[in-house]
Amino acid sequence: MNGLRLAIVNWRDPWHPGAGGAERYAWELARRLVLDGAHVRYVTSRARGQHRRDRVDGVAFIRLGGRFTVYPLVLLWTLLRRRSFDAVIDCQNGIPFFTPLVLPRRVPVFCLIHHVHDEQFGLYFPRWLAWLGRMLEGPVSCWAYRRHAFVCVSLSTLNAVRERLGWTGSAYVVPNGSNVPNQGTAPGMQPPVGDPELVCVTRLVPHKRPSHLLDLAEVLVGQHPGLRLNVVGDGPEAPRLAAEIARRGLGGVVVAHGFVPEATKAALVARADLHLSTSQGEGWGLSVIEAAALGVPTVAYDVEGLRDAVRDGATGWLASPGEDQAGVVERALKELADPERRREVAAACREWAGAFGWVGTADRWARLIAAAVATGSAASEDRRAHVVRRCGDGRPQVVEGPVRDLLLAERGGECPPVVREAAPLERLLGRPCVDAETGAAGG
Structure with a gap:
């Protein structure tokens, strides 16, 4: 990456009041690519009070426009500097920035997609605007990026862009990371004492369905009078959630903490018996992995993204969309009452x-x-991922897209490296597995 000039265009930056997991992903990527020698410009919208220009950890921030005006302004900014980049990461948060329309064809563009928004547009916008959003996300995006590639954060998102957006081009998988410290004083190492403590870390927005948490609490408190449910996070649904807690008389059961520092959030999660998610769909489920890093399993619905982040029966439990989540929580708590199962x-x-x-x-x-810069394209004619074996040391690795194409071209037919097509789990992990079907990691 030494010396490569990159632009990351994203709706928001990590300090925006409405920032979430997508902004965390873009920021963690940007700062680490700088450490790898790249010159990175992060182009985004500007919230009230934010500087128009900034530099953090070597990443240059350019803030333009607001919620909707950011799109044409970023496109104009890119047009005026179209020969200043070696590659562009174009983040699609519902709709992308359509940077291929103003960039030279030789500049590889990766359209980063966390999850498909088609069903969510109707929750936030009037019918005509929701229709426009679906058109821009689907047919228009597929046309604009046809010579480039999508990058998805999970296998669910990869399937969704194929099946629901109709994308037939190149698509790769690069999941979220996690930097929550592994707490050696593992929660759940001892059987629970008294009534359970639950936690949900989420943005309080409509598609996360925070009201479902209150439905769940109302059912569970009958069996566990001392139940406590901590809700961590903020968003436009916060006032409504607070009002509903009071209306239902759950003030002694559900505690809405709002936004809290990272250390406080980690402490609330670490002491919980279970982490909950009531979202109708995710790209991945960053809060699920952060809870898992603390040894805390998650109960979630079996929906896109969450079915990737939760290993059903191993690192949590999945409820089918029509299933009573409270019943799944009860079953999980009964299992965790056994000290050996808990460990x-x-x-x-x-x-x-x-x-x-x-x-x-x-x-x-x-x-x-x-x-992609070396081959001159982010796309590949082969849409699969493969397990390959290095010459010399014989170590296997999982590669796809231009990485695989470049590797095969450099080998020139000597020491054929392709072992087999990668299994879905191997594609997610980015490495071979001992047993890709059961999910046992290794290699």
Whole structure:
């Protein structure tokens, strides 16, 4: 990456009041690519009070426009500097920035997609604007990026862009990382004493469905009068959540903490018996992995993204969309009442979370970008990922897209490196597995 000039265009930066997991991903990637020698400009919107220009950890921030005006302003900014980049990461948070329309064809563009928004547009916008959003996210995006590539953060998102957006081009998988410290004083190492403590870390927005947490608490408190549910996070639904807690008389059961410092958040999660997610769909589920890093399993719905982040029966439990989540929580608590099972689940959680780190995420991106610049394209004719074996040391690795294409071209037919097509779990982890079907990691 030494000397490569990159632009990361994203709706928000990590200090924006509405920032979430997508901004965390973009920021962790940007700062680590700088450490790898790249020159990175992060182009985004500007919230009230933010500087128009800034530099943090070597990343140059350029802030332009607001919620909607950021899109044409970023496109104009890119047009005026179209020969100043070796590659662009164009983050699609519902709709992308359509940077290929103003960049030279030789500049590789990766359209980063966390999750498909088609079903969510109707929750936030009037019908005509929701229709426009779906058109821009689907048919228009597929046309604009046809010579480039999508990068998805999970297998669920990869399937969604194929099936729901109709994307037929190149698409790669680079998941989120996690940098929550592994707490040696593992939660759940001892059986619970008294009534359970639950936690949910989430942005309080409509598609996260915070009201479902109150439904769940109302059911569970009948069996566990001392139940406590900590809700950590802020957002536009916070006032409504507070009002509903008071209306339902759950003030002694559900505690809405709002935004809290990272150390406080980690402490609240670490002492919980279970972490909860009521979201109708995610790209991945960063809070799930952060809870797992602390040894805390998650109960979530079996929906996109969360079915990737939660290993059902191992690092948590998944409720089918029509299933009563409270019943799944009860079943999980009964299992965790057994000390041996509790230790087993906590260990599995930490092992699973340990497979995902921001250093690994940035390394996979660096290889993709460098190979795309070297080959002159982010796209590849082969849409699969493969397990290959290095010459000399015989070590296997998982590669896809321009990384694989460049590797095969350099080998020139000597020491054929392709072993087999990578299994889905191997594609997610970015490395071979001992048993890719059961999910046992190794290699």
